[in-house]
Amino acid sequence: MYETNYHRPSTVEEAVALLSANPDAKPLAGGQTLIPTMKQRLAAPSDLVDLRHIEALRGIKLEGRRIIIGAATTHAEVAGSEALQSACPGLASLAAHIGDPHVRHMGTLGGSVANNDPAADYPSAMLALDATIHTSTRDIKADDYFTGLFETALDEGEIIVAVSFEAPEKAAYAKFANPASLYAMAGVFVARHGAGVRVAVTGAGSDGVFRQGDMEAALSANWSPAALDSVTVSADDLMDDLHASAAYRASLIKTMAKRAVAAA
Amino acid sequence: MAKVELTVNGRKVAREVEGRMLLAHFLREELELTGTHIGCDTSQCGACVVHVDGKAVKSCTMLAAQASGTEVTTIEGLSTGADLHPVQRAFNTHHGLQCGFCTTGMIMASVDIINRYGGALDEATVRAELEGNICRCTGYHNIVKAVLDANAEMHGQTQAAE
Incomplete structure (x- = not known):
């Protein structure tokens, strides 16, 4: 792995400023894809902006029938959420079967959706649930968000804050x-x-x-x-x-x- | 460089390290805790599993800087004094290892599984939960027996204490 500078912002604004100031910086969520990729020298970001300590990116909320999941919520937290097990058990079950337990303790929903690996699980859920991807600048419908292999509608320096969708029948x-x-x-x-x-x-x-x-x-x-x-x-x-x-x-x-x- | 301050096996440590240093390398090279093994180095084998704030993670897939501010437990911190942890003892009793390379990661993963399931474990669950730990001696049968036995003992102890 090439050397990199680690940053730990505590707000979305701070994270966006760090990413804008360093054109070769990358956001780091759970790191379960990015760190292995860096170890193989297939990615060499000058700076890593750790998103896991931003309060606004955490947690699972139910507002009426609308489910809102913070981008830094781990797969283990989605799988173990009583609110989701009741409102959308299909998504909790999906999260419970991503990778292995150690990966699920680190990997995040936002990281998976931002990476858009063609074999990742979450993108299919976002598309089928007609979810909205809430970013640091705008709201994007899932239909407009996933644009190709590892490609999304996200701009440089734009980070996912949360996703939301109506609880399905x-x-x-x-x-x-x-x-x-x-x-x-x-x-x-x-x-x-x-x-x-x-x-x-x-x-x-x-x-x-x-x-x-x-x-x-x-x-x-x-x-x-x-x-x-x-x-x-x-x-x-x-x-x-x-x-x-x-x-x-x-x-x-x-x-x-x-x-x-x-x-x- | 990144300033890393964390608690490892109950001991506070602070180091100035490169931003790219992995937690596994930090434990082995900075703290000389070589019980944490690096097997595949591609995030698949689980030999490097440690607990960060009580959760099993692959220390070869986490930066030391990411672990700053956390409490880390490695195989060296599992038991205090001369007595082995019940999971260590069960691996010994059931011969749950051959070459031993995967064993520290297996044991750390097994403690995490037993903690999360609170006693309600069966063979199928143990096998599914050990998905992230690979034993190339193919010793899984005895590993699964050891986890179930340790689970029964730890669950029994909990009941006895109540």
Whole structure:
């Protein structure tokens, strides 16, 4: 790892100022992706701005039916939150199965959403739950936020403060994890709000997380695993690598979607 | 350089170190606490697991500077005096190790699991919770037995004390 300067701001303003003052600085959340990447010298930020000590980025709140989760909330905190286990158990369960216990004690929701790894779990939940990403400067709908592989709508120096969404009537996540990396080879999050159903897929798309419109239509008409029998998942635009062929991933998407609906 | 002040195994320490120094290197090289092992160095094997403010983390995937202000417990701080911690004793009793390289991380992870589940542990849960710790001697059967046994003993002790 190349040398770097560590900073520990206590407010969002201070963090943004540090990032703006140092063009090669990077925000550091749980560090479970960034630190391994720096160790391999694939990233060499001049400065690291630790976001874990900013009070405004912490905590899980319920305002009516609206759930607000601070960006620096760890996977273990999301998994263990009684409020979430009651209002959106699908998201708590998703967090409980990210990586391993040690990673979950450090890794954060905001870090995962900012990194937008094409095999990460949280992006599918944000997209399916129609979440809003609240940043240091604006609010971004999840549909406009995830723009490609490791790409998001975030500008330089803009940091995620929180995410929020309406508690769904039904929601669940099912993934087929790569047994070595534990990242999703296909993960599907399904969510139902009233008549609207959203289905988002991670781990499989060659351009990152995406919504599966045919499944959304089928489940809007009939919320049951059997409703997905008639849906054909195309292998076009799916990742094809040594872990799984595009056709296998297409098959996994359908199986995971059925499991998610059954679990919701 | 970063000023790092933290409590390790109950002892306050302060050092001026490079911003890039990992907690694992800080423990091993600055404090000479070499019980914390570095196995894969790619955040996968769990040999470097220590407790930071009571939670198991991979010390090769955390900067020493990030740990400033925290309380860290390493394998050296698990028991005081001549008596082994119940988890250490159970690993010994059940021969839960072969070469021993992964053992300190396994034990720190196991203590964390037992603390979090408060006694309600079964074999499937232990196996799932040990996901982040790799034993290349493939000694998992005896490790799982040791964790369950230590859990029963620690849970029993808690009940006896009440």
